[in-house]
Amino acid sequence: MNATRTLATTARVLSQIRHDPRTILLLVVVPSLLIGLVAWIFTDTDVFATIGPAMLALFPFVVMFLVTSITTLRERRTGTLERLLSMPLGKGDFILGYTLAFGLLAVIQSLVASGYAIWVCGLTIKGDVWLLVAVAVADAVLGSTLGLFASAFARTEFQVVQFMPAIVFPQILLGGIFLPRDQLPAGLKEISDWLPLSHAVDALNAVATDSHDAAYVGGQLLIIGAFAVGAVVVGALTLQRRTS
Amino acid sequence: MMNSVDAAVVIEGLRVRRGSTTVLDGLDLSIPRGQVVGLLGPSGCGKTTLMRSIVGVQRVAGGRVEVLGQPAGSGALRHRVGYVTQAASVYDDLTVRQNLAYFRRVLGAGKHDVERAIDATDLGANAGQLVSTLSGGQLSRVSLAAALLGSPDLLVLDEPTVGLDPLLRVELWSLFHRLADGGTSLLISSHVMDEATRCDRLLLMREGAILADTTPDELLAETGAADAEGAFLTLLRRHHPRHALDDAEPGGTPGGADDDGAAR
Numbered sequence: 001m002n003a004t005r006t007l008a009t010t011a012r013v014l015s016q017i018r019h020d021p022r023t024i025l026l027l028v029v030v031p032s033l034l035i036g037l038v039a040w041i042f043t044d045t046d047v048f049a050t051i052g053p054a055m056l057a058l059f060p061f062v063v064m065f066l067v068t069s070i071t072t073l074r075e076r077r078t079g080t081l082e083r084l085l086s087m088p089l090g091k092g093d094f095i096l097g098y099t100l101a102f103g104l105l106a107v108i109q110s111l112v113a114s115g116y117a118i119w120v121c122g123l124t125i126k127g128d129v130w131l132l133v134a135v136a137v138a139d140a141v142l143g144s145t146l147g148l149f150a151s152a153f154a155r156t157e158f159q160v161v162q163f164m165p166a167i168v169f170p171q172i173l174l175g176g177i178f179l180p181r182d183q184l185p186a187g188l189k190e191i192s193d194w195l196p197l198s199h200a201v202d203a204l205n206a207v208a209t210d211s212h213d214a215a216y217v218g219g220q221l222l223i224i225g226a227f228a229v230g231a232v233v234v235g236a237l238t239l240q241r242r243t244s
Numbered sequence: 245m246m247n248s249v250d251a252a253v254v255i256e257g258l259r260v261r262r263g264s265t266t267v268l269d270g271l272d273l274s275i276p277r278g279q280v281v282g283l284l285g286p287s288g289c290g291k292t293t294l295m296r297s298i299v300g301v302q303r304v305a306g307g308r309v310e311v312l313g314q315p316a317g318s319g320a321l322r323h324r325v326g327y328v329t330q331a332a333s334v335y336d337d338l339t340v341r342q343n344l345a346y347f348r349r350v351l352g353a354g355k356h357d358v359e360r361a362i363d364a365t366d367l368g369a370n371a372g373q374l375v376s377t378l379s380g381g382q383l384s385r386v387s388l389a390a391a392l393l394g395s396p397d398l399l400v401l402d403e404p405t406v407g408l409d410p411l412l413r414v415e416l417w418s419l420f421h422r423l424a425d426g427g428t429s430l431l432i433s434s435h436v437m438d439e440a441t442r443c444d445r446l447l448l449m450r451e452g453a454i455l456a457d458t459t460p461d462e463l464l465a466e467t468g469a470a471d472a473e474g475a476f477l478t479l480l481r482r483h484h485p486r487h488a489l490d491d492a493e494p495g496g497t498p499g500g501a502d503d504d505g506a507a508r
Binding site: 004005008009011012015016019020078079080082083084085086087088089240241242243244 | 261262263299300301302303304317319322323325327329331332333334335336337338342346347349350351352374390
């Protein structure tokens with residue numbers, strides 16, 4: 001691992017994305033538009049106040065998962081990864097370089113989505129808004145690192161898109177968005193405890209309703225961070241300098 | 245036989261399996277330093293697998309591959325071996341210069357290296373262009389330019405001249421010889437036999453085995469053929485007597501099929 005090579009990789013990924021304005025637009029705008037749609041659907045009810053915070057966890061998570069998994073898969077398929085691994089680039093440099101680049105995009109995306117939900121859609125946040133943004137960012141970074149992880153197990157773009165229902169959908173179903181997690185049947189509740197998105201939704205709800213202190217939210221953030229680090233480490237382990 | 249001091253690459257008993265097929269089965273080879281060595285043979289004969297083994301990105305089933313005195317793929321070699329794959333492995337959503345600047349930083353090479361590589365591959369007019377807008381020939385030159393960064397001691401080039409303008413091809417071959425004169429060892433694969441005469445040494449490969457390890461002049465003299473294509477055919481018939489039925493082998497003897505050592 002070497003800071004120069006890691007940062008060179010981050011800068012390279014960011015300048016690749018800079019050449020693709022459509023991707024930037026999609027990354028920044030799509031989650032906000034979807035949150036706006038949910039708010040519109042529930043205009044005459046108070047449902048948005050309940051599920052709005054969870055939307056901040058959901059959409060950036062999904063978008064970052066897809067973008068990251070496909071970008072890194074492309075790197076594996078075009079032979080640039082093989083070139084890099086025949087050079088003095090460490091596996092950690094590669095993964096961390098990507099994580100930093102997409103993490104930065106996740107920060108921008110989460111700031112825009114949170115601002116849009118609060119000031120445009122009128123989502124009420126009783127707790128600290130910055131804590132809300134912090135959780136949303138951690139969650140988008142988590143989506144990014146899980147995308148890196150998934151790309152290691154896919155050979156084609158078709159396969160990596162299939163990982164989206166396999167890895168992401170169960171977390172959405174069990175994350176407390178459809179049914180509060182404490183009302184889930186026995187067994188499912190315990191499974192949902194082990195899914196990272198559940199903790200992101202819990203933390204966002206806690207900030208929105210101001211029902212827990214900052215220490216609780218910090219604990220949830222740590223759990224999300226641990227999953228992100230785990231995905232990065234396993235992702236790095238799957239990078240092989242020698243392939244058959 | 246060269247010892248490992250004056251050889252760039254020494255291979256002993258290399259075996260590579262891909263899936264259930266054995267691509268290389270006990271291959272022995274030695275490549276001298278400071279020369280342009282051509283690796284010729286038909287598509288699918290194992291050229292790329294051999295090159296990947298030398299670069300250290302191929303999983304091998306057995307044998308020894310030593311590059312510049314160290315085991316292939318070892319950490320110290322990653323600064324010293326440049327590799328160009330058949331498909332141009334560069335980022336098509338970056339400009340030529342941005343691609344090279346990134347690989348330069350990964351290698352830790354000097355800043356002036358980017359311009360040197362651009363000049364050497366005649367990409368000056370396209371340096372600011374996005375790679376996705378380049379022609380096939382320009383694209384493979386960007387890939388080659390990336391391999392020149394950091395002045396590696398060994399260059400492994402997998403079909404670097406495919407689809408290039410004849411003039412440019414001549415220029416690249418003279419670049420290869422200038423590099424070799426400066427002490428760089430080059431291994432260059434091709435399936436175009438007429439490129440054979442441009443090499444200092446030749447390795448003829450077929451079905452995972454080296455048929456001949458020789459110089460262009462020796463090859464022509466020994467087979468009595470007029471060109472490299474004819475010489476390759478002669479060697480094939482010697483190794484596979486069944487093909488000899490079609491045509492009398494020039495200067496062949498009944499014992500020719502056993503004459504394995506003669507081509508070396």
